[in-house]
Amino acid sequence: MPGYGRLLVTGAAGFVGRHLLVLLRSRFPEAELIAACRPEDGALPSPDGADRVVPFDLLEPAACAAMIAETQPDGLIHLAAQASVATSFNDPLASWRANLMGTVALAEAVLHHARHCRFVLASSAEIYGMSFRDTAPLDEGALLRPANPYAASKAACDLAVGEMALRGLDAVRLRAFNHTGAGQTPSFVVASFARQIARIEAGQQAPVMQVGALDRWRDFLDVRDVCAAYGAALAAGTIPGAVYNIASGTPRRIGDILDALIARSGVTPAVELEPDRLRPTDVERVAGNAGRAAHDLGWTPTVPWDETLDVVLSDWRGRVYHS
Structure with a gap:
């Protein structure tokens, strides 16, 4: 196992980042765990949080070089991204600026100021997109056929990091499939x-569930396994440049997940389809x-x-109770 004096995590204040700090500790x-966060994200919790926090914003790529030069990480896990598919449809350019240009600026800074650093990219299975219509399960040789602006921007930065590995970047690309756990936002x-x-x-909502397409199958993981x-x-x-799928290999029907969560509760809500939750382009499995x-x-x-389901429901019960 390589020795690491300093480990830097971008997007450390996010859902995955907070779990990842626990794993890395x-x-x-x-x-030394260094959390690179947007200033508005605030301080991270301790003792399972970072040893120090440095400002980082994907939309300010010019600041990346100074941050890398100052921190001199031996290992870097790049989680920070515009990760919402819905947001990417509403503002595609924002996804491209953050996910492609921000990632390239960060990786170039590593090449120039911390060439010894291992760069682990949080890529995404979304980049396979329409290839899932042809066959499943997919391995890493499947064509990249992204089906939304978020996925296209992540595919581009995945390819860019692969190219940079040819120029000396010690990069590993992890294409994680769907994951969930405590602390995730309700946009997932x-x-x-x-x-x-x-x-x-809790009596805070009428007994009606608003849902998107239920007859879809997705490969889910617990966030702790992804970390x-x-x-x-x-x-x-x-x-350098190695790429790995991070997947369970077991697709699960969205409607069955809903039924399993309802079965854990004391309610029997009606279920209504909300058109705004549907994607313009989608794959079934x-x-x-x-x-x-x-x-x-x-x-x-x-x-x-x-x-995983028990943890997610318990987490939300606690968050609702304290809201």
């Missing part, structure tokens, strides 16, 4: 369901082949899906 106890489907159920239980994959990518010896990650990184998911 455990797996690399001697490393499992969290949306759990929040609505918790609000109905374990990021840790494995730091620890493993991989060739998504599944990934993560065999390469198992072989090269020693990574496989371990958190049971029922435990």
